[in-house]
Amino acid sequence: MQNKKIILGVSGGIASYKACDLASLLVKDNYKVQTILTDSAQKFISALTFKTITYNDCYTNQFDYDIVEPLHIEMCREADLLVLAPATANLIAKMANGIADDLLTTLICAYSSKKPILLAPAMNTAMWENPIVQANLKTITENLNCTIINPIEGQLACRTEGIGKLAEVENIYKQAVSLLSKNSSNLQLPILPEGEWSGLKVLITAGGTKEPIDPVRFLGNRSSGKMGLALADEAYKKGADIILITTQKALKRNYKIIEVETAHELQKAVESYFDTCQILIMSAAVSDFRPLQVFASKVKKSRSESDWYLPLTKNPDILETLGRLKKENQILIGFAAESDNLIQNARKKLENKKLDLIVANQVDNTEIGFGSDYNEVYLLTQKDNSEEIILPKNTKTQIAFQILEFVQDKFLKC
Ligand code: CTP
Numbered sequence: 246m247q248n249k250k251i252i253l254g255v256s257g258g259i260a261s262y263k264a265c266d267l268a269s270l271l272v273k274d275n276y277k278v279q280t281i282l283t284d285s286a287q288k289f290i291s292a293l294t295f296k297t298i299t300y301n302d303c304y305t306n307q308f309d310y311d312i313v314e315p316l317h318i319e320m321c322r323e324a325d326l327l328v329l330a331p332a333t334a335n336l337i338a339k340m341a342n343g344i345a346d347d348l349l350t351t352l353i354c355a356y357s358s359k360k361p362i363l364l365a366p367a368m369n370t371a372m373w374e375n376p377i378v379q380a381n382l383k384t385i386t387e388n389l390n391c392t393i394i395n396p397i398e399g400q401l402a403c404r405t406e407g408i409g410k411l412a413e414v415e416n417i418y419k420q421a422v423s424l425l426s427k428n429s430s431n432l433q434l435p436i437l438p439e440g441e442w443s444g445l446k447v448l449i450t451a452g453g454t455k456e457p458i459d460p461v462r463f464l465g466n467r468s469s470g471k472m473g474l475a476l477a478d479e480a481y482k483k484g485a486d487i488i489l490i491t492t493q494k495a496l497k498r499n500y501k502i503i504e505v506e507t508a509h510e511l512q513k514a515v516e517s518y519f520d521t522c523q524i525l526i527m528s529a530a531v532s533d534f535r536p537l538q539v540f541a542s543k544v545k546k547s548r549s550e551s552d553w554y555l556p557l558t559k560n561p562d563i564l565e566t567l568g569r570l571k572k573e574n575q576i577l578i579g580f581a582a583e584s585d586n587l588i589q590n591a592r593k594k595l596e597n598k599k600l601d602l603i604v605a606n607q608v609d610n611t612e613i614g615f616g617s618d619y620n621e622v623y624l625l626t627q628k629d630n631s632e633e634i635i636l637p638k639n640t641k642t643q644i645a646f647q648i649l650e651f652v653q654d655k656f657l658k659c
Contacts, residue, residue, distance in 0.1 A: 249325040249425050250277045253295075254349045257285020259402040260331040260367040260411035265290065267330055268298045270418040276425070277301065279320060281349045283336070307348040317352040326425050327356055331367035331411045334378050341381035361424045362391040365417050370407030392482055394420050395642050398619070408640060419650070441653065443484035448522040449477045450515060450529035452492030454508045458555065459540035467608075467615040468492075468530035472580075475645035476526055483649060488522070490514045492529070508532050508560040515563055519570070524652070526578045527564045528604070530615075535560055568599035576656050578602045578648075584609040588623060588633055595625050601656060602626050604648060605633070613638055620644045624651055 251271055255264040264280075271278050280295040280303040287305060295303035304316060329336065336349070345351040356362070364385065372378060373396060385391050394417055399410040411417075423441055451473020453466040470493040477489040477500065487500035490511060496502055505511045508531045519525060534557040564579050571577050579600045581591035584607070591605035605623040608614045613621045621638040636647045 248277070250279070250323050251421065251425070252320055252324045252327045252352065253278050253280045253299075254283075254327065254329045254332075254336075254353070255280060255286040255290070255295075256283045256329070256331060256333040256336040256349070257288055258331050258333050258367050259289065261286045261289040263411055263414050264330050265294055265298055266414045267328070267417055267421075268295055270414065271421065272299050274422065279304070279324075281305070281320075281352065283347060283349050285333070285335075304348055307351055317348060317355050320352055321356045324356070324360065326421060327353070327360070327362045328365070328417070328421055329353075329362065330365035330417055332364050333366075334368050334372045334375070337364070337366060337378060337381050337385065341384040358389050360390060362389055363394065363417065363421050363424055364391050365394045365412050366396050367411035368396070368409050369401060369403050370405060370409045373407075373409045392420060392424060394646075395640065397639055397643055412643070416646075441483050442480060442649075442657075445485045445524060445657075446488075446522040447477075447480045447485040447524045447526065448488050448490070448515065448518050449473050449480070449526045450490045450511060450531075451477070453530040454492060454511055454532045455506050456508065456532050456535035456560075457539050458536050459542065459544045461543050464532055464534065464536065464557075466530045466532065468582075469616045470529075471616075471618065472620060472641050472645065473526070473528035475641040476528060476648065479642065479645040479649050480524075483653075485524075488518050490518075490529070508535065508563070512561060512563045515567070519567055523574060524576045524578065525567065528580045530580075530582060531560065531563060533560055533562075534558065562598070564600070565598045568597075571599065576601045576652065578604065578652070581605040582608045582614070588625070591623065591625055591633075595627060600627070602652065617641075622648070624648065626655060 253268055255261050268278050278299040279301050280299060282292055282305050292303040292305050339350045340353050343354055345354040382393060394412045396409050397412055398408045400406055401409050452470030453468030455463040455465045457463050470491050473491060477487050481487050481500050490503045490505055492506060494504060503514045505514055511529060537556040537558045568577060577600045579594060579598055581594050581603050583590045587605050587607055591603050595603040603625050606614045606620060613619050618640055619638055620641050622636050622644060623633040625633045636644050
């Protein structure tokens with residue numbers, strides 16, 4: 246029997262009706278759900294619907310109560326989790342700026358910055374990509390104990406395709422349950438956000454290594470580092486202690502970042518932190534070869550044609566080495582970048598490198614993978630040699646979230 250209390254704040258957008266399914270899932274799980282609808286939400290859905298689904302009051306008016314304390318104060322005191330789904334750009338803006346001009350925003354303002362909030366935005370793509378909306382979200386995550394479950398890509402009500410659809414209700418529900426499974430009332434303000442992964446040390450590599458030929462040129466690959474960065478951001482949101490080793494420059498994050506360029510530098514950095522980490526995610530595209538010789542000065546095109554070849558030597562396979570050194574309690578996750586026979590080649594790498602999980606992606610599709618903001622991947626594990634699982638095309642942030650949820654379910658649960 247659950248006795249945890251959830252406030253479900255619904256703002257007005259076409260996705261408002263999906264909050265009914267969310268309320269229903271939570272009630273079936275025996276959570277006590279109290280709903281607040283904004284004025285705009287009531288244009289899409291009625292208070293009676295929520296009252297019926299939750300067997301509980303649904304509030305729409307700040308002054309409509311018959312208790313001694315103001316309604317928003319009483320509700321805040323009792324709540325274990327505040328879920329805002331869907332959250333419109335307007336609600337997000339008010340929240341980021343401390344505006345309190347109706348019941349929901351007043352309650353958000355009065356809600357403790359230590360208690361957990363789950364925010365599920367939904368809006369038109371241009372609104373989602375608006376830098377002001379993004380800046381508001383950043384303010385919220387920096388100041389409140391708020392987990393954002395990003396919108397997904399799809400056909401929007403405004404008859405366009407893009408990111409902005411409310412995340413799957415099932416995923417919002419799972420995230421809410423996992424936030425509630427902690428004693429969330431005791432959470433501290435998130436310098437390192439508390440979460441399901443708090444105490445876990447996660448080492449992540451990202452980007453594509455560059456192997457110098459001369460002071461101007463290098464051997465490289467098309468990896469942008471976005472997937473690894475998304476994994477680091479999502480693991481950080483779960484409360485993990487992150488070290489990101491990346492070829493990207495000047496990233497600003499609240500976790501430790503080590504900038505590297507070559508495979509050799511990456512290897513040195515990974516090996517110096519590997520012993521103390523519980524999870525290693527090697528999403529970096531490591532160059533398999535490097536020029537045998539690095540020229541001290543720029544190679545001129547006037548060079549004799551007989552010298553126009555570039556002898557290469559092999560770089561060490563970092564992950565394969567670590568697969569052999571790995572301890573019982575360590576989880577090793579690799580990526581497989583393939584242009585052909587995706588699943589067979591990924592499974593070979595999974596076995597040869599003694600990995601717990603491999604994330605396979607097709608790299609010859611320009612709409613996903615290298616450089617893109619989207620990805621579509623398959624997850625393969627050694628355990629029970631089961632079928633691969635597909636994570637269909639989605640933003641890298643969402644794919645990262647799903648990979649970590651999978652890791653959590655498969656390896657971190659007793
Ligand atoms: N990897 C590594 N060291 C290397 C090459 C790859 O640690 N020298 C890691 C990558 O970070 C990735 C995994 O091994 O997690 C698979 O990398 P990938 O480039 O797909 O495959 P390779 O093992 O390099 O094999 P091939 O290039 O022949 O497909």
